[in-house]
Amino acid sequence: MTKNEKRVTSNVIEQFRPLFEPKTVAVVGASTEGAALPNIFIRRIREFGYNGAIYPIHPAAKEIDGLPAYRSLGETPEPVDYAYIAIAAAQVPPLLEEARGRVRFAQVISSGFGEVDEGRELQLALVAAARTGGMRLIGPNCLGLHTPRGRVTFTETGPVEAGPVGVVSQSGGLGTDIIRRGLTRGLGFSGLVTVGNCADIGANDLLEFYLADAQTRVIGLYLETAGDGRRLFEILRGARAGKPVVILKGGRTRQGRAAAASHTGSLAGDDRAWVALSKQTGCVMADTLDGFIDALLAFQALAPQPRHPTRRVVLFGNGGGASVLATDQLSRIGLDVDTFERQTVDDLARLKLPPGTSITNPVDAPVGTLQQEDGRVAEKILEVIYGSGRPDALVMHLNLSAFVGRTRDEVLDNLVQAALRVQARFPGQAHFLLVLRSDGEPALEERKRVFRARAVALGIPVYDEIANAGQALAALAFHERFVQSRNR
C-alpha cells in the first residue's frame, strides 16, 4: 500500500465510523403509544446491546419509551452520530434543515421520493436539506442498517456475533432476508446497510469502506442499478480482488429491468457490462439470493487458493444417485469429479470396505460403511484420498434420512471430526464443504438444524444440496483463477 492509499483508507474508515459505531442515535417518528416502526427500532437496538444515548425526536411529547424527547435534530444534548428517520416523506426535508450541522448520518426510511414519479422533486429537496443540515444521507426508501460492532440493527436477530461479511443492499426487504437467512446459515456480518434510492451515499461509498475496513474480509452487494457504474468498475479494478466481492444484480434481464425501474426509479445497466465487470475485476455475479448467500458463506469459511485454483472435486458420502447427478452438474460449471488414479483405487481397496462402497470418485459410501467404528472409518478413507488423490475440494454429503434409526448420534459428529483431522494433516490442500441432505420431515429438519449449528461453529460451510455447494465452489474457483491470472 502506498502512502497515499493509506491516507485514503484511514479517511474512509474515519468518515464511516459514526455510522458503524454510533455513540449517539436519534430516532424520528416514534410515537408515545410505542407502536410505530421507530419504537420497534428503539426496542431492537436495546435488545441488541446498544448502550449509547438514544434521542427520540418528537414535536410535542416530553418522553418516548421512557426516554426524554427533543423537538428537533438540532436540540439534542450531544451531536447525533446516526439518525433513524421514519416519518411522512414531506416532513423529512424541514427536519433535516434544522440539524445545524449536529448530525453525521441520517438514514431516511420513509418512501415516496425518487422511486415514484411524483416524489422526484421531493428527493431533490431532501438532498438539498441534508446539505443545509450538514449531514450525509442514506436512503430514502430503505429499512435501516445492521452493525454488530455498533450494536445497532433494524431487524429482529437475537444475539449475534460480528463476522467478516460486509453487505450493501439496495432493497430493504432483501436486506432483511440476507441477514436472517444468512445468520441461519452461519454468516457473520461486519455490517449490512440498506441504501434504497441512494440519493446521497450509494453502494460505491460503502464498498470503499468495506474494502478498507479490517473487520471485513468478504463483500456482498445487492444492486438494482449501478449508480455510477464507471466508479464501481474503477473501485473494483483498483482493489485487485484483494477481498472477494459477490454481486447479486437485480434487473439483468429485460423483464427484470422493468421491475427494477419501477422499484428504484432509475435505469438499470445492460447485462453485458456486468459480465465484463466480473471478468475484468474478479467479482462474482450471483443469480439468486441463495446463490449469493452460498457464495458469501464459501468465501467466509474457506481461504482462496490462487496457486491451485479449485478444479478437482471429490464427492464423499451416502447417496449414489445424488452423487452421479452432482458429478454431471459440477462438470457443467467447470469443475471436475475425475475418477481416481490407479494408486488411489488400490490404496482404497486395501481398506477392505464393505460391499456397496465405491472406491473411486465420486466415493459412494452407504451408511453401513460410514457407521463403522462409529464414523471413524471416514478418516482412513479420506487419508488415502488426500494423500494420493490430490483434491482441490472435498464435498462430504450426508443424506440424514438414511441415518435415522440406524446410527448413534455421534456418528455424524465423528464423520465431520474425521474430515477435520485429515484437513489438518494436509493444510491448504482442499476446501472442505459439508452438505446435509434432508427430506423435510420435521424431526429430521430439527436434527439437521442442530447438527448444522455445530458444524457452522467449527467454521465449516454447510449446504442443503450438493448442487449448491458446487455453485459456491465455482464462485470460489472463479475468484482463485482471477487472482492467479492477475499475479503471473
Next chain:
Amino acid sequence: MEGDGGGGMTTPAELIAQARAAKRAALDELAGKRLLAGFGVSVPRSRVVQDAGAAAAACRELKPPLVLKIMSPDLLHKSDAGGVKVGLGSAAEVEDAVRAMMKQPAIESARIDGFLLEEMAPVGVEVVVGGLRDPQFGPLVMAGLGGVFVEVLADVAFRICPVTRLDAEEMLDELKGAALLRGARGRRPVSREAIVDVLLKVGGESGLLMTHGADIAEADINPLIVSERGAVAVDARFVLTQ
C-alpha cells in the same frame, strides 16, 4: 498501409468536429478510417476521386487488386445499393466500374461525395471490433468473429474500457469460434497479437474510445481482416452521440 485519401493531416478531434458541423449522425467511411489511422490502426491505402477519369489516374499510385466504394451520406448499406465493387485489377476495370456504379438506380438518386478507391486487404480471417457507450459504465469495447459468428450466433465478448492486454487476450479466448484464429480446418493461424493490438488501440488506456468516448455512441470495425502478419480495418463506422 497508412491511408492518405487526399485528406492531409486531420486530427481525430477535427474529424469528429467536421462531422458534427455537417450535422451528420455518423462519420463516413473515410473519416472513420482516418480516425482509426490516427490511433495507429492499419487501414488500406486509398484515394478519393470524383469521376471515372480521375479513378483511372489514381490507379497508378495504388497496388491492385483494388476495391471501389461509393461515398454517400444517403446510402447506409453500400453493397445493397450496388456501391461496392471488389477485385479490380487494372485502370480500365476501375474506370468501367465507376461508370457502371453511377448508373445504379439507388446511386443516381443519392447525394454523392465521391468514390473511395482502396487497395484490397490480404486474405485473412474476418474479425469484428466494436464499441458502444453504456449509460452506466461508459465506453465498452467488443470483439467477435465476422460473418455468421457475430450476426447469427452473437459470438462476441464485451469489456469495459480501458482494457489491459490480458483483458484483450481473454476476450479472444472467450469466443466460441476462437479455434478459427488458431488455424482450424487446415488453415494457417492468424496473428492474435495484431487483434489484441487493435483492441488496445481502440479500447485501451489511451485508446480511441477512452479519448473520444463521449462523442461515440457506437463503433463498428467490420470487418477487420486479420492475416498471419497483421490486421487491416476494411470498413469502419462511427455513430456519434446525440
